[in-house]
Amino acid sequence: MTKGKQLYEGKAKKVFETDNDEYLIVSYKDDATAFNGLKKGTIAGKGVINNQMSNRLMKLLETKGVPTHFVEELSERETVVRRVKIVPLEVIVRNISAGSFSKRYGVEEGIVFDKPTVEFSYKNDELGDPLLNDDHAIALKLATEEEIAIIKKYALKVDEVLSEFWAGCGVTLVDYKLEFGKLSDGTIILADEISPDTCRLWDSKTKEKLDKDRFRRDMGGVEDAYAEIMRRLNNALK
Ligand code: TMP
Numbered sequence: 001m002t003k004g005k006q007l008y009e010g011k012a013k014k015v016f017e018t019d020n021d022e023y024l025i026v027s028y029k030d031d032a033t034a035f036n037g038l039k040k041g042t043i044a045g046k047g048v049i050n051n052q053m054s055n056r057l058m059k060l061l062e063t064k065g066v067p068t069h070f071v072e073e074l075s076e077r078e079t080v081v082r083r084v085k086i087v088p089l090e091v092i093v094r095n096i097s098a099g100s101f102s103k104r105y106g107v108e109e110g111i112v113f114d115k116p117t118v119e120f121s122y123k124n125d126e127l128g129d130p131l132l133n134d135d136h137a138i139a140l141k142l143a144t145e146e147e148i149a150i151i152k153k154y155a156l157k158v159d160e161v162l163s164e165f166w167a168g169c170g171v172t173l174v175d176y177k178l179e180f181g182k183l184s185d186g187t188i189i190l191a192d193e194i195s196p197d198t199c200r201l202w203d204s205k206t207k208e209k210l211d212k213d214r215f216r217r218d219m220g221g222v223e224d225a226y227a228e229i230m231r232r233l234n235n236a237l238k
Contacts, residue, residue, distance in 0.1 A: 001025070001072070001080055011037060012050070012197060018080065022184075026051075028077045032197070034216040036128055043215060043222050048076045049230045050195035055079055056237055057162065057194045064161045066154050068190040069181060084181025084191050088142050090121040090129060091155050094175040095163065098200050099213075101175070110207070116159050118152050123179070150188045151180050158190070166201065169232040171210065174200035196229050 003025050004017035011033045016025040028047035033040050051073070058070040069081040094101055097111040120137055121129040132140075134148050143151065155178055166173045176199035179192035192198070196211040203210060210229040214222045 001074070003078075012047075013193070022083055023071060023080050024083050025074065026079055026081055028079075028193075032212065032215050034212070036125055039216070041215060043226060045223060046197070046226055049226050050193055050197055051077050051079055053195050053230060053233055054193040056233065057165070058190065060165060060237075061158060061161055061190065064157065066157050066161070066190055067187070081191070082181075082183065082189065084183055084189060086123070086179055086181045086191060087147065087151070087188070088123040089137060089151070089180070090123050091151055091178040091180065092119045092121065092175060093117070093155050093159050093178070094119070095159065096172065096174045096200075098174050116156060118155050147182075147188055154178075154180070154188070154190060158194075162194070165236065167204065169236045170204045171229065171232060172202045172204045172207075174202055176200065196226055201229055 001023065002019045004019065006014055006016050007024070008015040012029055012031060014027045014029065016027065018025055028051040030042050030044055030046045031040070032043045032046065055070055055073050058068040062068055062070070069084055071080040071082060073079050094117045095113055097107050097113070098109045102109045120132050120134070122132050122140070122142065123129060137143050137148060138145055158178060159173070163173045176194065178190060178194070180188050181191035182188055199211055200209070200213060201211045202208065209219065210225045214220065214225050
């Protein structure tokens with residue numbers, strides 16, 4: 001697979017064309033942002049960890065019936081993925097209260113829900129990714145009713161598979177954000193990444209944060225937390 005011209009540079013990744021129309025190459029950076037790009041920094045080694053973690057989790061999800069964009073890991077930071085048109089929804093699944101949920105509803109972090117919640121944000125930086133419901137997404141033609149049903153079904157399957165996987169690593173999957181894309185024939189598949197940037201991961205016993213909240217909240221120990229969560233994943237998938 002030959003790397004072609006750069007199509008796009010996002011906050012955490014670059015995307016390149018390839019010699020095949022159906023494939024792209026993503027390259028993971030160490031750059032980190034928060035609060036819609038207001039806070040900027042670097043997390044040394046993050047790109048390597050996010051690339052490898054996302055690929056391994058997507059491979060696991062494929063075996064459990066969730067189609068993903070993953071094709072082939074090329075190097076520490078680069079992966080071939082299927083080319084999709086991203087559905088402009090941030091699909092957020094929560095098992096435990098934290099982050100914007102706690103803030104919005106005025107509740108403490110750490111409340112364990114009876115069942116997972118799924119919520120959508122409109123992926124639009126200018127508007128600050130506003131929360132929206134299914135009807136709003138349909139009204140705005142971001143997705144059809146059928147597509148939303150498929151996306152929710154996959155998002156909950158991801159929850160089942162990854163909650164169990166992380167529990168085996170002594171880690172609680174608190175919440176996470178997924179993005180889905182459409183192939184040229186309209187098939188919906190899981191895209192973007194699954195990493196400590198996009199998930200809240202707490203040590204099951206100590207509740208220590210092993211994710212990007214350490215960066216967002218200036219808690220220190222960011223690189224160590226990323227290394228620790230990767231170490232646990234590697235141990236589990238040995
Ligand atoms: P939130 O509680 O801030 O809404 O975040 C929910 C989850 O989504 C959390 O695991 C972090 C992840 N997330 C992203 O991946 N990208 C984002 O831009 C935001 C705001 C959250």
